Amino acid sequence: xxxxxxxxxxxxxxxxxxxxxxxxxxxxxxxxxxxxxxxxxxxxxxxxxx
Ligand SMILES: [Zn+2]
Numbered sequence: 001x002x003x004x005x006x007x008x009x010x011x012x013x014x015x016x017x018x019x020x021x022x023x024x025x026x027x028x029x030x031x032x033x034x035x036x037x038x039x040x041x042x043x044x045x046x047x048x049x050x
Contacts (some may be wrong), residue, residue, distance in 0.1 A: 016023040016034035023034030031038045 002015065011043075012025065013022040014025050015021070016027055016028070016037060018033040018037045021036065022036055023037075027034055033041070
């Protein structure tokens with residue numbers, strides 16, 4: 001695969017397996033879900049303390 005093709009693919013929005021929303025392939029590969037899901041997950045794991 002050419003680098004330009006890979007880059008174009010990296011910009012391709014994919015569907016988040018968790019919420020079905022738009023996500024980038026990078027996030028799917030890194031986190032397994034989109035950014036909102038990742039934020040929600042890290043909040044539930046490490047809740048903010050007041
Ligand atoms: Zn999601």
